[in-house]
Amino acid sequence: MLARTATLLLAAAAATPAFCWDGFGHQTVGFLAQKYFSSEANATFGALAGLSDGFDIGDAAAWADTVRGVDNLPWSKNWHFINPKGDDPENHVCVMNYPTDCVSQNCIIAAIMNQTSIVLDTEKPLIQRRNATKFLLHFFGDLHQPMHTSGFKYGGNMVRPVCWNTAAPCDGTRSLHGVWDSSMPRKLRGVPDETGPEEDKAVAVAWAEDLYDLQQAEGVNGGDVCADLSGPRCILNWAAESNKLVCSNVLNKGEAWILGNDLSKEYFDENAGLLNTQVGKAGLRLAAWMNAIASRLAASDDGEWLGGDDL
Numbered sequence: 624m625l626a627r628t629a630t631l632l633l634a635a636a637a638a639t640p641a642f643c644w645d646g647f648g649h650q651t652v653g654f655l656a657q658k659y660f661s662s663e664a665n666a667t668f669g670a671l672a673g674l675s676d677g678f679d680i681g682d683a684a685a686w687a688d689t690v691r692g693v694d695n696l697p698w699s700k701n702w703h704f705i706n707p708k709g710d711d712p713e714n715h716v717c718v719m720n721y722p723t724d725c726v727s728q729n730c731i732i733a734a735i736m737n738q739t740s741i742v743l744d745t746e747k748p749l750i751q752r753r754n755a756t757k758f759l760l761h762f763f764g765d766l767h768q769p770m771h772t773s774g775f776k777y778g779g780n781m782v783r784p785v786c787w788n789t790a791a792p793c794d795g796t797r798s799l800h801g802v803w804d805s806s807m808p809r810k811l812r813g814v815p816d817e818t819g820p821e822e823d824k825a826v827a828v829a830w831a832e833d834l835y836d837l838q839q840a841e842g843v844n845g846g847d848v849c850a851d852l853s854g855p856r857c858i859l860n861w862a863a864e865s866n867k868l869v870c871s872n873v874l875n876k877g878e879a880w881i882l883g884n885d886l887s888k889e890y891f892d893e894n895a896g897l898l899n900t901q902v903g904k905a906g907l908r909l910a911a912w913m914n915a916i917a918s919r920l921a922a923s924d925d926g927e928w929l930g931g932d933d934l
C-alpha cells in the first residue's frame with residue numbers, strides 16, 4: 624500500500640519537469656562512460672544497444688525515462704529509485720537497509736542486478752538484452768542522484784514548493800527533487816530552463832568532456848573501480864554513499880531552511896561541486912561495470928557473446 628502511494632505520488636511529480644536528472648544529465652553519464660569503455664565494451668554495447676549515427680550512447684542512456692510512464696514499459700517506473708524507510712535527515716539519520724527497503728525486489732538495486740543478468744544471458748532475445756543494456760546505462764545516473772536513494776518525503780518530491788530564482792516564500796510546484804534533477808544541473812552548465820534535443824546533446828557532450836578532463840587531472844583510474852558482478856556489493860555501496868549525501872549535503876540545513884530560501888544562491892554554490900562529483904562517479908562506475916560485463920561475455924565459451932538471433 625505504501626509503495627503504491629509512493630508510485631502514485633512519484634507519477635504525479637513526474638508530470639512536472641522533474642525527471643531523474645534531466646535528459647542531458649543522463650546523456651552526460653553515457654558519453655563519459657564511453658570514454659572509459661574498453662574497446663571490447665565499446666564494440667559489445669555499440670551492437671547491443673543498437674547505436675548508430677542517429678542513436679548514440681547519450682540517447683541510449685536517456686531512453687529509460689521515455690518508456691517508464693504511460694508508454695510501453697510502465698512496470699519499470701519503480702526501478703529508478705529506492706525509498707529507504709528509516710531515513711530521517713531532519714535528525715541526521717540516513718540509512719538504507721537492503722533488501723528490506725527494496726520492497727518486493729522492486730527498486731533500483733534489484734533492477735541493476737536483474738538487468739545485468741539479462742545482458743549476460745546470451746540465450747535471451749536480443750531485444751530484451753538491448754533494453755537491459757539501455758536500462759543499465761540509465762540507472763547508474765539515477766543511483767548517483769541523492770534524491771533517488773532517499774525515503775524522505777518520497778525522495779524529496781514532497782519537499783515543495785521550493786524557491787529557485789525567487790525570494791521565499793514562493794508559490795509554484797518546484798520540488799527539492801526537481802532542483803537536483805534539473806535546476807542545479809542547468810545552472811551549473813549555463814543551460815536555460817527550456818532546451819531542445821540538439822542543445823541538450825551539445826551540453827551533454829561538453830559536460831562529459833569537462834568531467835573527463837577533471838578526472839584525468841585528478842589521476843582517476845577507471846581500473847580501480849568496484850566491478851564485482853557476482854552480487855549487489857558494489858551497487859549497495861554506491862547507493863549507501865548516495866543516501867548519506869542526503870544528510871551531509873542535500874538536507875543538512877533542514878527542511879525549514881530549504882523551504883525558506885532561494886536555492887539558486889548559497890545552496891547552489893555549496894552543492895555545485897557535489898553535482899559534478901556525482902555525475903562524474905556515475906560515468907566512471909558505469910564504465911567499470913560495463914567493461915566487466917563485456918569481458919565476461921567475451922570469455923564465454925561459445926564466443927557467441929552477441930547471442931544468436933538478430934532483431
Ligand SMILES: *[C@@H]1O[C@H](CO)[C@@H](O)[C@H](O)[C@H]1NC(C)=O
Nearest residue numbers: 662665666668669670674675
Ligand atoms: C565506440 O563506438 C562508437 C559507436 O558506437 C564509435 O563511434 C566510437 O568511435 C567508438 N570508440 C572507440 C574508442 O572505439
Ligand SMILES: *[C@@H]1O[C@H](CO)[C@@H](O)[C@H](O)[C@H]1NC(C)=O
Nearest residue numbers: 702727728729730733734737
Ligand atoms: C528482479 O528479479 C526478481 C527475481 O526474478 C524479481 O522478483 C524482481 O521483481 C525483479 N526486480 C526488478 C526490479 O526487476
Ligand SMILES: *[C@@H]1O[C@H](CO)[C@@H](O)[C@H](O)[C@H]1NC(C)=O
Nearest residue numbers: 690695696750751752753754
Ligand atoms: C523494449 O523496449 C521497447 C520500447 O523501446 C518496447 O516496445 C519493448 O516492448 C521492450 N521489450 C522488452 C522485451 O522489454
